[in-house]
Amino acid sequence: MTLEGRFDEDAGVVRVGSDARQRYHDSRGYGYPLEGNEIALAPIEAAHLLYRGDLEAVVDDASGDRLDFRAFAAREPGEKFGVRFLVYADLRSRGFYLSPAAEPWVPDPPEGAVDFAVFPRGKGPRDGETEYALRVIGERTDVPASDLEDAVLAVVDEESEITYFDVSSRDPSGSSTPDAALPDGCEADLLADRVVVWEPPLSLYETTFYGQPLEGREYDEPTLQLSLLEAAFLAERGAIDLDPETVRDRGHEVEGERFARRLAVYTELRERDVVPKTGYKFGADFRTYADVESVENLGHSELLLRVHPDDHVFEPRDLALDVRLAHGVRKTMVFALVDGAGGIDWWSVERLTP
């Protein structure tokens, strides 16, 4: 015997009586209990039960209309109904129980702009554990950088496919040659968009991994090419004999305001003993190495880093692109958000298969 629900649009819930409490809530984690045997379902939950044939219909309290899945869905009850329903159905089909991230569905809902609390497999809304705090958006929904939080972002594309992103606050650190001495006043030439150091000590590249050697010279010490960023950092510390302000000005000419932001991030990473190198080939700002003992024994870089101002607004499509590329080259995508005073927030975004 299938049941019917009653849609109380003012309260925003669908009430179901009879043995709904045992069948839907206790054993399958839908809704929350009301007095007597009744349970209250969020429209999403009611839609799912209709979709699966567990509820025969939902009767609209106000009009008396009997709504099947099609009619109920067409009314789009609640905000972002379509995309939220698709994610709800997907996670259910993967064997998770999940509830709207609100009381009284869950006793202690996750904070922030969270749509669902997803429970560990085998657990439900009353067990007190959340596996994922989940936010659902369509692929056209902008995400301001200030909205990022430790949570899972489910993006529903225009074909109703869902990509899950694990967003985590991050604190990069490393152990790359913290005590290696920088040289003092090496001769360097500032070219249009890069710097050349003609006779650097070998350790500048081989141990502390600054620059890139130019190949095929007939000298003992390889000529090193530095990016403007590396040159600005080294000039500030007197390691090369260029005026730091001149180098920074050149950086600004070539790259605009991005240069100062990237320099702030470069500097912070070096001070955390992480080695940043250019990420151009990956379409990122940096690739970073946490533990460089020597270039000879260099492992693979672990992070791809993209630098944004803190008022940046992410388009989900660009997130998909960055994260997918990072995944394809076995690295983690990290975003460094820089505020006006040079303060930096770090966020990793990784693909997640729930």
Next chain:
Amino acid sequence: MTLEGRFDEDAGVVRVGSDARQRYHDSRGYGYPLEGNEIALAPIEAAHLLYRGDLEAVVDDASGDRLDFRAFAAREPGEKFGVRFLVYADLRSRGFYLSPAAEPWVPDPPEGAVDFAVFPRGKGPRDGETEYALRVIGERTDVPASDLEDAVLAVVDEESEITYFDVSSRDPSGSSTPDAALPDGCEADLLADRVVVWEPPLSLYETTFYGQPLEGREYDEPTLQLSLLEAAFLAERGAIDLDPETVRDRGHEVEGERFARRLAVYTELRERDVVPKTGYKFGADFRTYADVESVENLGHSELLLRVHPDDHVFEPRDLALDVRLAHGVRKTMVFALVDGAGGIDWWSVERLTP
């Protein structure tokens, strides 16, 4: 015995006498012959000969200074000297002869904003064959879409690594079920950002590959979800019972002016018997299938497509990202540039290892 050259800055060439013609021009493809035994070298070519130790010095005609590689390079003779030198040296080290793309270095230089004519391995400037028409830019140089041409783009990043892109004009076509009949006036509901067709004929998805079925229904014909783009296209042809203008307006609400551009490209591809589906997971606009007989026997999509207005300006970093991702998933990146009248230019960009 190594030779010296004379730098005639007004003419912009370095002249070398003695047996330079035989040693550098005839056997190794540098420069072009002058009267007598002399040859004229472009600054790039002279710099390379200095770099390799083949020229001992270049004497500045005007001042009498004797310049070694370092001094000559520091003067940055010619535009974009640094990045052009790095590419010149890289291609030489890969076994190519190449010349400035100008007379009298080559008899019939490639047209357009081309820096070098690169000859097939084993050939030189007098053999009349060009392997690559090569343009060199730094990673910070913007490339307006109107500047795209059939050529190779060499992008030098801030660490002096070079990425080569093969840019080609393109003409997508396919053979996907050109005669399959579309249905007539299928019932459909317009939701916030997508369309649902409740009881479509099976062929709409299975043969002509529109939409995406929603899983897990108890009906014979699977409910289909359509993107707003697909729905606009089908509504225009009367295949679904929605007003096309209403769907297009919704598309514009959700996606802004991008919607009309994407719809123009979608329509053109369908009319060329190519099937476009969403490219969201790859960070692109579309992935396309040229030969869809049925969804059951679906191969992999061949192209990733990104739609831009024709006044778009490419940043090399975004090119690197798009092309690298496409390469990683074994697809070709294509850009569709749409003008104000809906006309479309197609360009593929692929990584090249010379």
